[in-house]
Amino acid sequence: MSTPAAEHTPGLTSADPIAARARGLTKAYGSGETTVLALDAMDVDIARGRFTAVMGPSGSGKSTLMHCLAGLDTVSAGRVWLGDTEITGLKDRDLTRLRRDRIGFMFQSFNLIPTLNALENITLPMDIAGRKPDGKWLDQVVDTLGLRDRLGHRPAQLSGGQQQRVACARALASRPELIFADEPTGNLDSRAGLEVLGFLREAVDRLHQTVVMVTHDPGAAAHSDLVLFLVDGRIVDEMARPTAQAVLDRMKRFDVTRARSVDGIPAPGRASGLAPAPIPDLAPEPASGLAPGPDSRRAPDPVPGAGPAPGEAVRSHEPPPGED
Ligand SMILES: Nc1ncnc2c1ncn2[C@@H]1O[C@H](COP(=O)(O)OP(=O)(O)OP(=O)(O)O)[C@@H](O)[C@H]1O
Numbered sequence: 001m002s003t004p005a006a007e008h009t010p011g012l013t014s015a016d017p018i019a020a021r022a023r024g025l026t027k028a029y030g031s032g033e034t035t036v037l038a039l040d041a042m043d044v045d046i047a048r049g050r051f052t053a054v055m056g057p058s059g060s061g062k063s064t065l066m067h068c069l070a071g072l073d074t075v076s077a078g079r080v081w082l083g084d085t086e087i088t089g090l091k092d093r094d095l096t097r098l099r100r101d102r103i104g105f106m107f108q109s110f111n112l113i114p115t116l117n118a119l120e121n122i123t124l125p126m127d128i129a130g131r132k133p134d135g136k137w138l139d140q141v142v143d144t145l146g147l148r149d150r151l152g153h154r155p156a157q158l159s160g161g162q163q164q165r166v167a168c169a170r171a172l173a174s175r176p177e178l179i180f181a182d183e184p185t186g187n188l189d190s191r192a193g194l195e196v197l198g199f200l201r202e203a204v205d206r207l208h209q210t211v212v213m214v215t216h217d218p219g220a221a222a223h224s225d226l227v228l229f230l231v232d233g234r235i236v237d238e239m240a241r242p243t244a245q246a247v248l249d250r251m252k253r254f255d256v257t258r259a260r261s262v263d264g265i266p267a268p269g270r271a272s273g274l275a276p277a278p279i280p281d282l283a284p285e286p287a288s289g290l291a292p293g294p295d296s297r298r299a300p301d302p303v304p305g306a307g308p309a310p311g312e313a314v315r316s317h318e319p320p321p322g323e324d
Pocket residue numbers: 029030036037038056057058059060061062063064065269270271272273274275276277278294295297
């Protein structure tokens with residue numbers, strides 16, 4: 001939503017400290033007649049220490065927003081900050097370091113390394129960065145997520161829910177300023193999904209982490225403190241203390257609006273038959289050059305569990321937290 005600075009910016013009351021911020025955030029894909037405006041001059045503030053959900057119809061720009069806030073994708077216009085650091089304009093190498101040190105990622109496919117046990121997977125991003133885990137914090141994360149007796153197990157020896165908990169612990173382990181979760185329950189049955197949402201909630205309530213979660217599921221969004229609703233690359237509404245029913249009702253209204261809009265003039269950010277964006281491929285420490293753009297995106301790995309060998313971890317299509 002592009003709002004004048006003096007007005008309320010979605011995601012925040014004036015008293016909240018800010019974990020991430022975007023102003024005039026614009027992302028266009030393609031050029032000329034085939035241009036798709038995925039984000040349309042968006043202003044947003046992500047409150048620190050809170051759980052924010054991002055919802056909206058398919059193609060509304062949710063993943064693009066997450067990628068741009070996380071510095072996984074370049075912006076076409078506008079500015080993005082992580083805390084006080086402006087990330088737009090950072091060199092690729094600095095961006096990589098910032099993501100590794102300050103951001104945690106959780107994705108739909110857990111992206112664990114099959115040959116490493118749970119503990120090794122959890123600490124892998126820090127190992128790659130040459131950082132020693134904070135033992136006390138790690139213990140707290142492991143216990144909060146109920147993984148204590150599973151640390152020596154490899155992913156194949158864990159249930160889907162346990163694997164996602166390991167992915168959650170990996171995102172939390174370095175105590176990042178901000179955790180981005182893209183459909184983190186998408187590959188889980190409802191019980192395991194609920195469990196993971198409960199852990200994300202606890203990460204915010206007990207461990208004082210900040211979580212931004214993209215989801216299609218009103219039930220998942222109901223675990224958040226605040227839901228931001230996107231339509232055609234703009235934030236059109238927000239809902240504090242959401243319930244699943246209230247979120248569902250709000251989403252239904254978008255369907256009606258969109259159906260009307262399809263009959264008439266297409267909305268600016270409407271998809272032009274393109275598939276939603278897969279997670280971009282990220283190299284570990286790019287030697288130089290440009291931040292990963294849309295062309296660097298690869299289709300997701302179709303073979304579940306067929307993750308890369310340990311040495312290839314950083315080339316995965318869905319970057320483990322801070323491991324990019
Ligand atoms: N690499 C790309 N090249 C061209 N267009 C893209 C690319 N990535 C995304 N888009 C377009 O940008 C718009 C927003 O996509 P995005 O993936 O952010 O939406 P979304 O809300 O996350 O969708 P979904 O809920 O289906 O995952 C869509 O119209 C999409 O087709």
